[in-house]
Amino acid sequence: MAAFPLRPQAAESKGRAAQADSGFYAALDLGTNNCRLLVGTPSPQGFRVVDSFSRIVRLGEGLTATGRLSQPAMDRAMSALSACADKLGRRPLRGFAAVATEACRRAANGSEFLARVNRETGISPRVICAREEAQLALASCSPLLQPHDRRAILFDIGGGSTEIAWVRLNGGAPELAGTISIPVGVVTLAEREGDSCFTREGFEAVRDEVAEKLAAFDAVHCIGQEIRQGGVRLIGTSGTVTTLAGTVMDLPRYRRQWVDGVCLDAAEADEALETLFRMGRQGLAAHPCVGPDRADFVLPGCAVYAAIRQLWPVSRLTVADRGLREGMLMRLIQGDRGRAPRRPWC
Template structure:
């Protein structure tokens, strides 16, 4: 392979979310990339930020320790092009800058807080390969820790383009702190679903999404721990396996049946479930509520499940930029 453009570098994408910190390290292949290292750890950076407006000392320490581990992996793999981003928890925190300065001082990583529009763009970039180009439109959603992103896009365009996007302040951490970790009665569950659904109402109306769904012109892609967990449970996997989940199909009917089971399941049983585990057990109900609200607002009937998103979008951006720089240098610009 040539040693110019994208081929001259090793890349990394780091996503520090409200709940998780995730890293991908990759090298280019023909038309894509090959992941050579990955890392994911629960950090719960946004724990309590909805109540206090600040990142707690304990949460900062967890995140910085994990970011330090990511920096060490990047150094070991010879990464020379990377982007490290943070999302909702840092957007909300009044002590955001103090945390960013601390990260830079202690890990050497320059962390960039991105806005919801950029978050949506990156998520789309990572999920485009899962789109069915026979449908005119697509709804892509990402249920995060501190917020949920919904993107409505033109799926027929040569390069799928965003028509509109929305970020609502409901995520598995922020909502999970409100509903608690225990079982949830049907009435309480339904009330929370209605509250979340109300946040989608104006977005739905201004884009005529309901009419387009009735015409059979809209597909859906979900990228989040919630939908990947539901897919794993639906497939009765003995343990979570990305290869079985990414790109799988999940019907709303199956997802609702699983959500009903989880709603009535004690916390200790959720902890023992091989596709949930201790890290997700107290948050999975909040994710189910948000997903149920999405299904209620936009009854497409089924969706493609994506175990991909922002990090893959970052990697693609970095490689495109390396190619662009190489072309400019070649043409003497």
């Protein structure tokens, strides 16, 4: 078993050290499509990244059809998690958190797989609910909110699900007013639809399906009415929106620092979506902000975005290349500083 100085399950019980603004903190997000790790140290702005890791593992491949994680998918994830354990072993950690999301929530053998992860790597991811996903995403994206914002729609188009958070500000700290999670993500759609999303009819069918799933949430929170009153910010955190941003900006290669926090005119994002749609699979594989590993997932994600855009026509889109890892790091650091409790929200 790989070992590192602070085991994951000890992170929340470890007492505060004398120097709360020093040392290393790490956060790991095991999702349906990706395994991601972030290591940082506290800074006046929140934290400074000192190491990171991201690998497409497709843990949820075949899950919709079988209800179980497949052996090849688990082996790919184990390889990535072993690489993460090696990175974690290089530094003494003051705090560490690891979470697993939709694939492990849904799979009949999810807990069995996570037990194997703990045995072989020493990492013990905690399965979190959709509401906590939204809370962590909000924690990471809240610096992108502006004083004049009254409300915000925060969406995360994941591999196995899409999370929407409706956020109330009212001049104070962001408050989660409501959340919804729909079991539609880029991996599940790519498997279910095959080549369909590469056709206009199939793309629009997925868009309309997602819009229908979100309609009741819109009605409960009167989001359309709030948008008409103004002061509503739309924030997207996912590979879909960062790809749209890279396309709008015509980047020669993708770099997080060029994209994170950029605010796009929604009409420009619509044009970028059309550009990506016309490329087809081969063109997407050659796109500098997509590549062959993600070519199958871009248009399903764009169909979900198109539904959000259709239902909530906000004129600007704020793009966030940040998510659960950043939210977990902020939680760990603020917990040591005594500003926030280290506990799940669900």
